[in-house]
Structures are given as structure tokens and as C-alpha cells.
Amino acid sequence: MPFGLLQGLSRRSDKSVRLTILPLWLGRSSEHFLSNDMKGNVMRILSLALPLALAASSALAGPISFGGNWNEQRLQLFNSNDYSFNGGSMSIASDGAVSLAWARTGQSDWGATAASWSWAVDQSVPATDLRRKGGDDRNISIYFVFLPEADAVAMEGANIRRLNGNPNVRILQYVWGGNHSRGAIQQSPYAPGQGANVILRQAGTGSHSESVNLASDFAAAFGSAPEALVGIAVSADSDDTDASIRASVSNLAVR
Numbered sequence: 001m002p003f004g005l006l007q008g009l010s011r012r013s014d015k016s017v018r019l020t021i022l023p024l025w026l027g028r029s030s031e032h033f034l035s036n037d038m039k040g041n042v043m044r045i046l047s048l049a050l051p052l053a054l055a056a057s058s059a060l061a062g063p064i065s066f067g068g069n070w071n072e073q074r075l076q077l078f079n080s081n082d083y084s085f086n087g088g089s090m091s092i093a094s095d096g097a098v099s100l101a102w103a104r105t106g107q108s109d110w111g112a113t114a115a116s117w118s119w120a121v122d123q124s125v126p127a128t129d130l131r132r133k134g135g136d137d138r139n140i141s142i143y144f145v146f147l148p149e150a151d152a153v154a155m156e157g158a159n160i161r162r163l164n165g166n167p168n169v170r171i172l173q174y175v176w177g178g179n180h181s182r183g184a185i186q187q188s189p190y191a192p193g194q195g196a197n198v199i200l201r202q203a204g205t206g207s208h209s210e211s212v213n214l215a216s217d218f219a220a221a222f223g224s225a226p227e228a229l230v231g232i233a234v235s236a237d238s239d240d241t242d243a244s245i246r247a248s249v250s251n252l253a254v255r
């Protein structure tokens with residue numbers, strides 16, 4: 001897929017829709033979106049692009065605050081989720097839409113090997129198969145983005161062309177959704193070997209507190225130890241099922 005894809009993508013069908021940029025873990029195939037084959041190529045390319053976007057954001061320090069340093073990345077041209085950032089918490093409303101919010105971590109958090117948070121879902125998408133490209137809606141995903149420390153330092157000022165050639169980015173995605181067993185680790189269908197789903201909760205409503213071992217999950221997913229945690233993202237995905245999500249994340253911390 002040519003590099004110019006990162007600057008704007010279009011698909012012709014009954015309607016013509018232009019997409020500006022797509023994150024690696026999101027996507028579907030319909031008249032409003034790319035085909036699954038094209039989407040897979042796009043997602044792999046953009047799996048390399050996310051850490052640069054994170055590096056461009058202002059740094060976080062200590063517990064992860066949901067403040068003004070968070071930014072939303074749209075997927076669809078006309079629809080996206082609604083995020084409210086309230087310091088200690090984030091609320092999410094998604095109605096047949098998909099997007100993510102992201103922030104960079106400060107260098108003091110690069111060595112984090114564990115994380116904890118609370119999350120709640122008041123309205124849920126149906127259970128889906130998260131191993132599929134398309135049709136993989138989920139209530140909440142929390143992403144932890146890692147790079148080798150040397151790359152993290154070098155890429156603080158890197159342009160996207162340089163990042164696009166880096167094969168070393170790794171992303172752990174903790175998921176509330178799907179129909180899979182708790183603790184299951186799946187390679188991302190969009191970027192196997194670079195992204196992995198870690199299932200924590202099946203689709204449904206409720207509220208829970210989580211504590212995860214990033215180091216052990218990273219080793220199980222990728223066969224090595226993590227290095228620099230350069231960013232964190234949160235998403236909700238309801239576009240395939242045309243459902244609605246009402247959810248929140250709070251008390252997010254890394255250590």
C-alpha cells in the first residue's frame with residue numbers, strides 16, 4: 001500500500017466516502033468503508049503510525065489523567081464516538097460509530113510493567129468474534145503501545161515516513177467485548193505479530209476493576225519483554241452491529 005494512503009483514503013461504491021486516517025485495530029467493510037483486504041493493509045501500516053501521533057501529544061506523568069492532553073482520532077468521516085474527559089475518568093457514548101482517544105505517556109512511565117483501572121458499561125454491543133476482520137465490535141478497548149527504548153527516544157522528533165518503516169511497535173489491547181474466554185490472548189487480525197487482543201470481559205453490562213501484568217501479557221503475546229510504554233489509547237466500536245455503547249473508564253494508572 002503506498003505511503004500516500006496515510007494522507008487520505010477513498011472507496012467508490014454507491015456513495016463516495018473519503019477517510020482521512022484509520023487506526024490499526026478498527027474497521028469494517030460496507031458501502032461506507034474500505035474492503036477487508038484493503039483495510040488489513042491499512043491497519044498494518046497505521047499500526048506503525050500510532051506511536052508517532054502519541055509522541056506528538058503532551059506528556060503524562062504519574063497516574064494517567066483524562067485531561068486536555070487526550071485527543072480523539074476519527075475513523076469515519078461523518079460519525080465518531082463522544083468522549084468526555086473528566087480528570088480521573090472518561091465517559092464514552094458510541095452510536096453505530098467507532099473512534100479512539102489517545103495520549104502519550106511521559107518518560108517516567110516508559111518502564112511500566114503493570115496497569116490498573118476501573119470500567120463500567122451501561123449499554124452494550126452484542127457479542128462478536130474479535131478474530132474477524134470486520135464484525136468485531138466491542139464495548140471498550142484499552143491499548144498500551146510499546147517501542148524499543150532507543151526507538152522511542154529517536155522517534156520523539158521523527159516524521160511519519162521514518163516511523164512507517166519501523167517494524168518494532170507492539171500494541172497490547174485489553175478488551176471488554178466479544179464472546180471469548182477471559183484471559184484469552186489473540187493476535188490482531190489486522191496486524192498479527194504487532195498487535196494482540198487480551199480478553200478481560202465478554203460483551204455485556206456491569207462495572208469492574210482490573211489489574212493487569214503488562215510484562216507477562218506482552219511476553220505471552222510477542223515472546224519477549226516490553227521496553228518503552230510510549231502511549232495509551234481507549235476506544236469503543238459499535239459500527240458493525242449498529243448498536244449503542246454507554247461506558248466509562250476511571251482510575252487508570254501504570255506502574
